[in-house]
Amino acid sequence: MSLNVEWQRSxxxxxxxxxxxxxxxxxxxQELIFRGPTWSYLCLEAEMPEPxxxxxxxxxxxxxxxxxxxxxxxxxxxxxxAHRGAAVCRHAHGNTKVHTCIYHRWSYDxxxxxxxxxxxxxxxxxxxxxxxxxxxxxxxxxxxVACYKGIVFGTFSAATEPIEDYxxxxxxxxxxxxxxxxxxxxxxxRQSIHGNWKLYLENLRDTYxxxxxxxxxxxxxxxxxxxxxxxxxxxxxxxxxxxxxxGSDSDADAKAAYGDHQLNSDKxxxxxxxxxxxxxxxxxxRNLAISTMFPNASFQQLNxxxxxxxxxxxxxxxxxxxxTYFGYADDDADMTDHRLRQLNxxxxxxxxxxxxxxxxxxxxxxxRHEGPDxxxxxxxxxxxxxxxxxxxxxDVPIRGFWSYYAELMDIEPEGAVR
Amino acid sequence: xxxxxxxxxxDDLFADYGACLDNDRLEDWLELFSEDCVYKIVPRExxxxxxxxxxxxxxxKNMLRDRIVSLRxxxxxxxxxxxxxxxNVRVKDTTDDGGYSVEANYTMYQADNEGSGSLYSFGTxxxxxxxxxxxVKFRRKIVIVDNWSIPHMLSTPI
Numbered sequence: 384m385s386l387n388v389e390w391q392r393s394x395x396x397x398x399x400x401x402x403x404x405x406x407x408x409x410x411x412x413q414e415l416i417f418r419g420p421t422w423s424y425l426c427l428e429a430e431m432p433e434p435x436x437x438x439x440x441x442x443x444x445x446x447x448x449x450x451x452x453x454x455x456x457x458x459x460x461x462x463x464x465a466h467r468g469a470a471v472c473r474h475a476h477g478n479t480k481v482h483t484c485i486y487h488r489w490s491y492d493x494x495x496x497x498x499x500x501x502x503x504x505x506x507x508x509x510x511x512x513x514x515x516x517x518x519x520x521x522x523x524x525x526x527x528v529a530c531y532k533g534i535v536f537g538t539f540s541a542a543t544e545p546i547e548d549y550x551x552x553x554x555x556x557x558x559x560x561x562x563x564x565x566x567x568x569x570x571x572x573r574q575s576i577h578g579n580w581k582l583y584l585e586n587l588r589d590t591y592x593x594x595x596x597x598x599x600x601x602x603x604x605x606x607x608x609x610x611x612x613x614x615x616x617x618x619x620x621x622x623x624x625x626x627x628x629x630g631s632d633s634d635a636d637a638k639a640a641y642g643d644h645q646l647n648s649d650k651x652x653x654x655x656x657x658x659x660x661x662x663x664x665x666x667x668x669r670n671l672a673i674s675t676m677f678p679n680a681s682f683q684q685l686n687x688x689x690x691x692x693x694x695x696x697x698x699x700x701x702x703x704x705x706x707t708y709f710g711y712a713d714d715d716a717d718m719t720d721h722r723l724r725q726l727n728x729x730x731x732x733x734x735x736x737x738x739x740x741x742x743x744x745x746x747x748x749x750x751r752h753e754g755p756d757x758x759x760x761x762x763x764x765x766x767x768x769x770x771x772x773x774x775x776x777x778d779v780p781i782r783g784f785w786s787y788y789a790e791l792m793d794i795e796p797e798g799a800v801r
Numbered sequence: 802x803x804x805x806x807x808x809x810x811x812d813d814l815f816a817d818y819g820a821c822l823d824n825d826r827l828e829d830w831l832e833l834f835s836e837d838c839v840y841k842i843v844p845r846e847x848x849x850x851x852x853x854x855x856x857x858x859x860x861x862k863n864m865l866r867d868r869i870v871s872l873r874x875x876x877x878x879x880x881x882x883x884x885x886x887x888x889n890v891r892v893k894d895t896t897d898d899g900g901y902s903v904e905a906n907y908t909m910y911q912a913d914n915e916g917s918g919s920l921y922s923f924g925t926x927x928x929x930x931x932x933x934x935x936x937v938k939f940r941r942k943i944v945i946v947d948n949w950s951i952p953h954m955l956s957t958p959i
Contacts, residue, residue: 414831475846518830541819562812567851568852569852569853569854570844570846570847570850570852570853570854571844571846571847571852572844572853572854572856572949572951573844573950573951574950574951574952574954574955575950575951575952575953576953576954577952577953596877598874598875598876598877599871599875599876602874602875603875618880627908650942651870651874651875653867653870654863654864654866654867655863655864655867656860658864658867667951699921705952708854719853723853723854723855723858724858724860726855727857727858727864727868728859728957729857731951731954731955732842732856732857732951732954732955733867734871734875734876737876737878737955738876738877738878738954739911739958741877741878741879741953741954744879796812
């Protein structure tokens with residue numbers, strides 16, 4: 384199977400719409416990206432502290448079972464019985480000594496080894512498997528696992544570079560900042576968005592939209608294009624960090640840039656402004672720092688709301704977004720309440736995030752039946768070279784996403800920018 | 802056993818609640834809550850695990866007011882029409898200060914701007930209802946969402 388993509392430009396400032404809507408593209412993404420030489424976010428170590436703790440998740444659309452073995456090691460394997468392909472573990476989470484498929488009760492230990500086949504030798508010498516059936520050849524397919532600062536990552540490929548090299552200094556720095564102390568998981572949100580998964584990965588790399596689509600951010604000064612901030616990427620431009628400093632602009636600066644009609648800050652006030660309160664927790668005074676990791680996760684701090692987001696592709700037209708919220712183990716009750724209150728800002732109903740799903744769904748719907756020449760325009764912050772920006776009005780990291788995507792998919796144009 | 806009039810008043814409260822939301826009368830909906838109210842939407846998963854994360858958390862009526870103001874003035878969301886069906890109302894108990902613990906099931910359908918629709922949300926209300934002047938109002942409403950992977954997005958309250 385080969386794909387022929389006519390890129391209009393080698394710097395990815397034009398992206399053909401059909402790439403979001405083609406079944407062959409999707410199949411290839413599963414093989415070359417999600418099951419290729421990339422690390423995917425699986426879960427947090429804090430979600431499975433005890434031996435036998437397990438969670439089920441997805442890498443792309445492959446079902447994955449993650450658990451902690453008796454010696455503390457974390458294993459991940461495809462959650463699909465070696466016998467007839469049924470999901471071995473049907474629960475979202477739990478604790479067990481052994482995973483047993485309900486269909487014919489084949490069972491696997493916590494490392495994925497097949498350890499039990501009922502009636503393997505039949506009954507009374509009749510039935511069962513032939514003598515040459517070798518259980519050791521039928522374990523669950525294993526992923527390589529790496530833990531970094533309490534985050535569990537998995538990869539299907541033997542060729543994937545070590546996790547710290549894959550993340551690079553920029554992502555390692557951001558993750559170390561966010562995961563600076565033992566965590567306390569506060570709970571989950573989930574949403575099913577009817578759009579192609581890549582639209583969300585782009586959304587997370589698009590600083591330009593944040594202060595235009597999300598009017599709440601602008602109105603209440605949480606995130607404005609006039610603030611000090613910018614984007615940083617890793618050396619390969621596959622991951623990105625968007626950041627901003629609260630209070631680095633004034634309402635007057637914002638008014639001059641946005642114009643009176645766009646800014647309601649003097650007309651609207653919150654009756655309970657605790658929602659906007661920022662308590663500085665790190666050495667720097669960034670109130671917004673959201674990083675996005677290729678291909679499936681984001682790690683966020685906005686004020687004191689902390690979370691991971693995981694993208695699970697569900698075919699061309701849909702993906703699930705899983706939000707895992709946390710605080711630190713040493714938070715007092717007041718800090719926990721503060722984080723829970725600020726959670727109103729995020730998730731499917733978040734005051735600064737609800738619009739993303741709508742934007743993705745209308746983009747997905749309206750671009751579906753376009754011909755091969757129709758393309759998205761991605762050149763805010765300039766064309767050509769892909770590099771960091773120390774200002775907010777840009778979508779350069781989207782081009783970074785596509786450059787690495789094209790490399791993995793083997794569809795780079797002549798003279799491709801990387 | 803509560804008086805029939807009170808039972809009717811609680812049924813009417815639920816009916817008004819659904820009608821306000823279904824007709825985009827969010828400001829009227831607000832007035833179905835007492836001043837010291839709490840309103841939460843909670844994924845069933847978190848409720849079962851004892852985890853505190855919500856989909857929406859208003860710890861007082863001012864936070865509810867802020868939600869409505871934000872929806873009206875500072876959010877963009879899907880063009881939609883809701884229909885609430887609220888059933889199985891159970892008045893479970895009286896509280897120490899003369900209120901009532903009440904539970905009910907809900908289903909909520911949502912239609913889009915092209916007339917297509919689907920079941921958007923279903924679950925349970927775990928409420929506290931109190932006398933407020935001549936009326937009864939919600940002092941606590943906890944919406945436990947069974948299908949907690951929210952389709953599309955969550956904008957107007959459930």
